[in-house]
Amino acid sequence: MAKNPKTPTPGKPVRGSTTGKPIMALLDLLGNRWALRILWELRDAPLTFRALQEACDGVSPSVLNSRLKSLKEARFVENTDAGYALTPLGMELQEKFGSLYQWAEKWAASLRE
Amino acid sequence: MAKNPKTPTPGKPVRGSTTGKPIMALLDLLGNRWALRILWELRDAPLTFRALQEACDGVSPSVLNSRLKSLKEARFVENTDAGYALTPLGMELQEKFGSLYQWAEKWAASLRE
């Protein structure tokens, strides 16, 4: 796989942290726009590049491709026959956010109070 | 509080989604650089603006302030006498990521395989 020098990687300094601590690499990676959303959209089933682009409301292909590169290098996503899919590792991460949907509804409700 | 028109808010269209679904607003909000990191750095104790800036490895004050505005509007963060602190809502969200530190270590280990 072509290496993307911008992919936050544990063990290497990332934007905003020279320690190389995995958590910093992870937060940096997930803090890129669309990264969380992509994991979210892949939660149920694999999607092709274009289907994923559509699911992400027309995100530009250059950004999508760049993000997918990073997520692939991080081993959260892989390209299968059925399209882009979460790896077991990616599923674990996604599960950390699994209850987020319902929680977001609760959050929205509490903002309306 | 001064309204920041850019703060992703449930019920309103956000970047990349016109549905107003809370999960989309949440992902949009957390997808801004430093948002996740700020919640992370506040996990244990309140921090002053400058302490928080330092904890985030010198993030520029304009960005920090902008992000804090959004997090305050989202009611994840509030400004107390002791400095910026997570609200109960913010703590709940932070807890969703609570096991992330250890998980990130595991992730890093699996990348080294």
Add this chain to the structure above:
DNA sequence: TATAGTGCTACTATTTTAGTAGCGCAAGGA
């Protein structure tokens, strides 16, 4: 041979973030 769908790359325009300087305020000494 055309048609449609795929995964992208290339390019410019716009927005976001980084980086630095410094203001106005409050508290605490000398």
Add this chain to the structure above:
DNA sequence: TCCTTGCGCTACTAAAATAGTAGCACTATA
């Protein structure tokens, strides 16, 4: 009273990320 210190921030320019659009190369199917 006049310094100094630390606070929350604003203002500004430079750099980087993202948006938006066009279209290429490839494959499969008709």
